[in-house]
Amino acid sequence: MLGSLHFDAVSAEKLKNFQIVVIDDTVLVDWKLPIPIQNKESARSELAEEIELPEGKLILAGFRHGTKSTAIDFSFEPAEGYEGVSSIWFDAYLRNKDKYYYRHGFAFEDNMAGLSGTVTFDPVRYDNVEEVEFILGEIKYTYSTNVGVTVSQANIPQTIEVLGSSFTIDKMEHKDGQTLLHITFGEENRWFYDADFSIRVPGASSLRVRQDSEMGLAQLKDREELKKGLQRLKDNVGDYDWELKDVDLEQNVIGKKLEISGEREEVEVYLNSLSTIRFSGKTVKIPLK
CATH class of the missing domain: 2.60.40 (Immunoglobulin-like)
Structure with missing residues (x-):
């Protein structure tokens, strides 16, 4: 019998060898075998996608997808008359046909809310897809006073x-x-x-x-x-997003x-x-x- 195993969230730097225990309803098998570990870097690509909004332009500048998460780098350029916008937050959805990838959250440059940062989702690396769809949801603009x-x-x-x-x-x-x-x-x-x-x-x-x-x-x-x-x-x-029904x-x-x-x-x-x-x-x- 042949098969394959896939492990998520395993640090290659700390892992030298490990033990696999296979259990079914009648047999307990204790296997010990050397498994080569390959540390794969996140796949990175540049983006130049722009979403025009009344308040300015949201730019999707970079895309990284690895074994633990998918990340999209963004920046926002305020339009004329909206120069007072000091930070932006937005909800977003990542979709492949009928499958959505859960959004984890935001990270801003220097850990300070501003006009550029990164939004992360569940990993899409192993789904063998050629493209995903980014859907912009609710947006919150902040004006410092x-x-x-x-x-x-x-x-x-x-x-x-x-x-x-x-x-x-x-x-x-x-x-x-x-x-x-x-x-x-x-x-x-x-x-x-x-x-x-x-x-x-x-x-x-x-x-x-x-x-x-x-x-x-x-x-x-x-x-x-x-x-x-x-x-x-x-x-x-x-x-x-069932919460949209209650807005x-x-x-x-x-x-x-x-x-x-x-x-x-x-x-x-x-x-x-x-x-x-x-x-x-x-x-x-x-x-x-």
Whole structure:
């Protein structure tokens, strides 16, 4: 009887020899035999695939597929009017006919979120395919702002205005040894989906901050384009991503609740960034051979 064995995730550098035990319902066989180990490098290829988006151009620059994962290097070039985009995150799908490869996650250059990095999937190396299809899903753009105000109970409310939108700190109180803040998002010019805040207290040696989002009905300016993009993505991936069925574009972040350690008389509230979402559904063919 002849056959072959294949092993995943085995380090060739550490492996000199090993033992194979074959078990069936009646026989136990203990084999010991030398097996030559060949350390295979990941196959690498350059790409120059571009996906045109209203906010800029997503460039798929490189493709690596090995025994443990498949990796695609990317960069993003903001379009005119979107130079304020400081980082991009996106969901993506890798498909060969009816088979999808699970996406593991993102890695950015220098471990800092930015405009270039790598997205990884399950390995496609042993499937003997000539090309795969890259499908761009949900996209999140982040705009750095770093605008702040000083807040105390005596000067509430305070409003931060940036990029045509407003954020009002309308509540500050002390409770159970903590300082509680509430921030309401303005409804006009609601082009963004979420906002990220930070708290600074001059001279404080230790500061813990908890930030919770408040969800509610809020209509985004470009909701019609969002609906079209979401439907295009659903049509493209079918039932593979069941979470897309539960996306509600009318429910958005309408405010923030912040809990700050210690009863602070005065704090500095900073709006670090704003983020917006898009849905694409656009596809690119990636040759493997």
